[in-house]
Amino acid sequence: MPTFFYVAKAFKEGNLSSGFLEAKDEHDLARILREKGYVLVKAELKEEKKKFRFSFSLFGRVSLVDKMMFTRNLKVMISAGASLPDSLKTLAGQAKSKRFKEIILKIEEDITRGRKFSEALEKYPDVFDEIFINMIKVGEESGKLTEVLDVLARQMEKRHELRRKIRGAMVYPLVIICAMVIIGILMMVIVIPKLSQVFSDLGVELPLTTRIIIYTGDFLAKFWYIVFGFLFIFALLLRNFFKTKPGKSMIDFILLKIPLFSKIVVKTNSAYTTRTLASLISAGVPIVRAISITSKTLPNIYFRKALSESAGYLEKGGKLYEALSFHKDVYPNLVIQMVKVGEETGETSAILEKLADFYEEEVENITKNLSSIVEPILMLLIGGAVGFFAISVIQPIYGLMKGF
Numbered sequence: 001m002p003t004f005f006y007v008a009k010a011f012k013e014g015n016l017s018s019g020f021l022e023a024k025d026e027h028d029l030a031r032i033l034r035e036k037g038y039v040l041v042k043a044e045l046k047e048e049k050k051k052f053r054f055s056f057s058l059f060g061r062v063s064l065v066d067k068m069m070f071t072r073n074l075k076v077m078i079s080a081g082a083s084l085p086d087s088l089k090t091l092a093g094q095a096k097s098k099r100f101k102e103i104i105l106k107i108e109e110d111i112t113r114g115r116k117f118s119e120a121l122e123k124y125p126d127v128f129d130e131i132f133i134n135m136i137k138v139g140e141e142s143g144k145l146t147e148v149l150d151v152l153a154r155q156m157e158k159r160h161e162l163r164r165k166i167r168g169a170m171v172y173p174l175v176i177i178c179a180m181v182i183i184g185i186l187m188m189v190i191v192i193p194k195l196s197q198v199f200s201d202l203g204v205e206l207p208l209t210t211r212i213i214i215y216t217g218d219f220l221a222k223f224w225y226i227v228f229g230f231l232f233i234f235a236l237l238l239r240n241f242f243k244t245k246p247g248k249s250m251i252d253f254i255l256l257k258i259p260l261f262s263k264i265v266v267k268t269n270s271a272y273t274t275r276t277l278a279s280l281i282s283a284g285v286p287i288v289r290a291i292s293i294t295s296k297t298l299p300n301i302y303f304r305k306a307l308s309e310s311a312g313y314l315e316k317g318g319k320l321y322e323a324l325s326f327h328k329d330v331y332p333n334l335v336i337q338m339v340k341v342g343e344e345t346g347e348t349s350a351i352l353e354k355l356a357d358f359y360e361e362e363v364e365n366i367t368k369n370l371s372s373i374v375e376p377i378l379m380l381l382i383g384g385a386v387g388f389f390a391i392s393v394i395q396p397i398y399g400l401m402k403g404f
Helices: 026-035 051-057 064-079 084-094 098-112 117-121 130-142 145-202 208-243 245-257 259-282 287-295 301-315 320-325 333-345 348-403
Strands: 003-010 016-022 038-045
Touching: 003 026, 016 026, 026 038, 064 084, 064 098, 064 145, 084 098, 098 117, 117 130, 130 145, 130 259, 130 287, 145 208, 145 259, 145 348, 208 245, 208 348, 245 259, 245 301, 259 287, 259 301, 259 333, 259 348, 287 301, 301 320, 320 333, 333 348
Parallel strands: none
Antiparallel strands: 003 016, 003 038
């Protein structure tokens, strides 16, 4: 027997009621409701969702920008007096991502059927993280949903801006390195085999470096598909390994030890920690719960572990600055001291927000100067590679001229 979702109106009070009922058809559903004292207003057959289509749509990621715009616009519409379901319908029409549009419409359906907004969001943990859901829950309970949405939107804007600056700073070194690799491969595949033939015809005794380059070039020219196939498979395996816990721990440990990148990692994770904690505490989330949620959002595994252990320490009655003081290897002393001041003055949220602003500015300054720091290193690498090629090619020619 099919299941219907219905909206019905009571005969006497005129109150609306909704839910699910099994019935043969809509006439049978209307009869069942009539016997209960209701008149049927709307009925929808609960069909099996198009499973293949839904599973396929999971491949579409919902970007941080999409969520940021959704949150900002939702806050504006609710502040203007629009109902939550109507606001969601409007925002679904504006969504660029097909998958995000489907999710918003499903959330709107759940709310129409009597679910809370936070409960509807919980069905999509890959889109709406714990921070988002918990803050919405606090907003519903306190009646300050618009204020919470504003805090969420500002937090996402700050996070997006920080990511953009870090990625922007990495573009220049990556472009130079990729160009070096491509030019090197072209030299080995096109130029070196021709030189090899010349040296072979002249019968010159070649030094070790020249022989290494020639053998490598000949191998690449003949078996390039094997080399590229191997590199592709190796890159995939390496990528999958770095997604595992041991792999993530290894790369995070290395990044914390490289002098230049360690500063970026420490300051970025400190900024994420303080910004997220400030948002959650200001929204009314209990401190232990806020720390636990924040620990799951940090990019570096060692910062996550430190914050997770801090949450356990607070559950036993300790203070946050005391908990963080056990992790001075990851969290700077400034964070610990400022958190201590915040706890003593009762202004933890405000101080954390100022700390977040400070560390975001620090990351911006580092990323601005990154190209000027990396440029000399890249020049040395390029110079070394060019010098190695030049010596390896010129040395046998010089030996040949000396023989004459």
